[in-house]
Amino acid sequence: MGNEKNLINLMEAVLSENISVERFRGQYENFWNFELETDNLSTIECKVFEEVFDVVVWYSPFPEERAQIPNYVDEATVLRAVEDALSKLCEDER
Numbered sequence: 001m002g003n004e005k006n007l008i009n010l011m012e013a014v015l016s017e018n019i020s021v022e023r024f025r026g027q028y029e030n031f032w033n034f035e036l037e038t039d040n041l042s043t044i045e046c047k048v049f050e051e052v053f054d055v056v057v058w059y060s061p062f063p064e065e066r067a068q069i070p071n072y073v074d075e076a077t078v079l080r081a082v083e084d085a086l087s088k089l090c091e092d093e094r
Contacts, residue, residue: 003037007049008089011082021075024082025059028052048085055081 007028014024032053038046060072 003035004041004045004049006031007036007052008086011052011086015079015082015086021059021078022061025056025078028056045089048088052081052085 010019010024010028010031013019014021019027032049036049041049055073055078058071058073059075059078060066060069061075063074066072066074
């Protein structure tokens with residue numbers, strides 16, 4: 001396991017409430033866009049991490065924005081995506 005462990009650590013941190021969803025969003029996006037070496041990922045890992053990214057980029061902490069822009073998602077949606085991702089990654093390890 002290489003630098004993908006950083007993404008897993010981030011996901012575990014947001015689920016355990018050690019970091020906020022807003023901070024998670026920023027760190028996850030930054031890591032995905034500028035640091036992650038996808039060549040070192042399995043097909044499943046790449047797909048799962050991308051699924052989380054595709055949710056994270058639409059996160060908005062503002063209910064009024066989410067009401068006006070249908071693609072924007074709330075904190076609960078981000079947390080569900082993270083839970084699903086970690087579950088899929090655990091299944092892949094078996």
